[in-house]
Amino acid sequence: MNYYLGLDIGSSSIKAALVEVDSGKSLGVVQEPKEEMGMYAAKNGWAEQSPNNWWKHICNAIKVLKTKYNISKTQIKGIGISYQMHGLVVVDKEGNPLRKSIIWCDSRAVEIGNTAFNAIGNDTCASNLLNSPANFTASKLKWVKDNEPDIYSKIYKFMLPGDYVSYKFSGTINTTISGLSEGIFWNFKEDNVADFLLEYYDIDKALVPDIVDTFGVQSIVDANGEAESGIAEGTPIFYRAGDQPNNALSLNVFNSGEVAATGGTSGVVYAVTNSLSAKESSRVNNFAHVNYQKGADPRIGKLLCVNGAGIQYRWLLNNLAVSSYEDMNNLASEIPVGSDGVCLIPFGNGAERMLNNKEIGTRIININLNNHHKGHMCRAALEGIAFSFVYGMEIMTSDGIKPSVIRAGNDNLFRSEIFANTVATLIEQEIEIYNTTGAIGAARAANLHKGDFEAFGKTIMDNDHVMTFMPLKDKKPYLEAYHNWKKELELILNKK
Numbered sequence: 001m002n003y004y005l006g007l008d009i010g011s012s013s014i015k016a017a018l019v020e021v022d023s024g025k026s027l028g029v030v031q032e033p034k035e036e037m038g039m040y041a042a043k044n045g046w047a048e049q050s051p052n053n054w055w056k057h058i059c060n061a062i063k064v065l066k067t068k069y070n071i072s073k074t075q076i077k078g079i080g081i082s083y084q085m086h087g088l089v090v091v092d093k094e095g096n097p098l099r100k101s102i103i104w105c106d107s108r109a110v111e112i113g114n115t116a117f118n119a120i121g122n123d124t125c126a127s128n129l130l131n132s133p134a135n136f137t138a139s140k141l142k143w144v145k146d147n148e149p150d151i152y153s154k155i156y157k158f159m160l161p162g163d164y165v166s167y168k169f170s171g172t173i174n175t176t177i178s179g180l181s182e183g184i185f186w187n188f189k190e191d192n193v194a195d196f197l198l199e200y201y202d203i204d205k206a207l208v209p210d211i212v213d214t215f216g217v218q219s220i221v222d223a224n225g226e227a228e229s230g231i232a233e234g235t236p237i238f239y240r241a242g243d244q245p246n247n248a249l250s251l252n253v254f255n256s257g258e259v260a261a262t263g264g265t266s267g268v269v270y271a272v273t274n275s276l277s278a279k280e281s282s283r284v285n286n287f288a289h290v291n292y293q294k295g296a297d298p299r300i301g302k303l304l305c306v307n308g309a310g311i312q313y314r315w316l317l318n319n320l321a322v323s324s325y326e327d328m329n330n331l332a333s334e335i336p337v338g339s340d341g342v343c344l345i346p347f348g349n350g351a352e353r354m355l356n357n358k359e360i361g362t363r364i365i366n367i368n369l370n371n372h373h374k375g376h377m378c379r380a381a382l383e384g385i386a387f388s389f390v391y392g393m394e395i396m397t398s399d400g401i402k403p404s405v406i407r408a409g410n411d412n413l414f415r416s417e418i419f420a421n422t423v424a425t426l427i428e429q430e431i432e433i434y435n436t437t438g439a440i441g442a443a444r445a446a447n448l449h450k451g452d453f454e455a456f457g458k459t460i461m462d463n464d465h466v467m468t469f470m471p472l473k474d475k476k477p478y479l480e481a482y483h484n485w486k487k488e489l490e491l492i493l494n495k496k
Helices: 053-067 112-120 124-131 137-148 149-153 161-170 177-182 194-200 222-231 243-250 310-319 325-331 374-398 417-427 438-450 454-464 476-495
Strands: 003-009 015-020 026-032 075-082 089-091 156-159 214-219 235-241 256-265 265-273 285-288 299-306 343-347 361-363 406-411 431-434 464-469
Touching: 003 053, 003 161, 003 417, 003 438, 015 053, 015 417, 026 053, 026 343, 026 438, 053 161, 053 214, 053 222, 053 361, 075 161, 075 243, 075 438, 089 161, 089 177, 089 438, 112 137, 112 194, 124 265, 124 310, 137 149, 137 194, 149 265, 156 161, 161 222, 161 285, 161 454, 161 464, 177 235, 177 285, 214 243, 214 299, 222 438, 235 243, 235 438, 243 256, 243 265, 243 438, 256 374, 299 374, 325 374, 325 417, 343 374, 374 417, 374 476, 417 464, 417 476
Parallel strands: 003 075, 075 235, 256 406, 406 431
Antiparallel strands: 003 015, 015 026, 089 156, 214 235, 256 265, 265 299, 285 299, 343 361, 431 464
């Protein structure tokens, strides 16, 4: 039996998966390290990780996979890589990292990006970059230039985290259009590297890696890669993408109108469109999706993040007298739609980009101390998080998204009938639930170098489909509850 290896490089752990080449069936997934990876923060708001730690954990994960499933290196026929988005890795001519990676949640470059946005102009950024430069990779590179000139002077190439992992396997430095777009290095209007932003930041264009296709032979494992990773020399790297585009791919989301949703600690709505509209560029990010190709009908992934999602439900689990999420869901199911007027605004996980970066905290409103109990709190939390997804979908719709199908991972929130039914009913769209992971998706994507997207979609449906939530016929109580929630949210926003 032959397999593809999928890697998912997160900021908390590395996940590695094996899938059968012919069927796409998952053999297994392992995680390294077993505990959470650390971050280095020299100052508040900073977050860094060592790229070579990622590589160490990847090599360990591969070793565990091969031993656990008794797989030889020659049985692995290709590699797919998913990685934490927006990170910056800088290397010298020998390919050695010059400093730790400045990762996605590091906020040191916010002011640099905001200044660039105002200087270059909102319209220019929206029509060319489809985003503000904000706190993305290009702005982080500018921070290094301004604050660490000795390091900047030695940079041979910058890379995104997945580019660096690919380099460690192969000794070849390259990147993708999708990767450059997530770093805000791509000019969609010119369909090329964003020279005007590089010029504004005074960044040498020679630092940009060579560009390869997202699907295809990107590079080949070399002798050093084999010695360190245990993957055979000559094995091709077939695929690479940031974690959110890869999550969409894992759910078979490629075409205009298809939407991927995730409901973990934070929530994400990722919708594909063929429009270059960036009307909501201050609240929604726009990136080249995995199947974007120069000169073709564009495939843009619009990404909206809801920070206050699963973390809100977890906070209740930790602070109410309940034993499990199942216990909370059972308590919530005894309460009617609308939680008897109790309203929970779940934005207590920092500033919310979709609320124009306002930080409003979590608010629990309309509790009657004689009538309401923890069941009402649980129901109000599930509804409040669901309402925040619906609110996000309204923003996406105003930016031209017309959802035709929503697919979601089988994670904590979407396991809740209350949550999934509330979202499906209010947006009048069925929600398909799939049991898959980013590492499995990346492994399967290695097979897309053959170009058969139909077979890829069938693999996901055959192996992963769990169930479909249909919109409920009686929408009225959900609509009334949502309007009450939205009214409370807007009262708070108007005071800010």
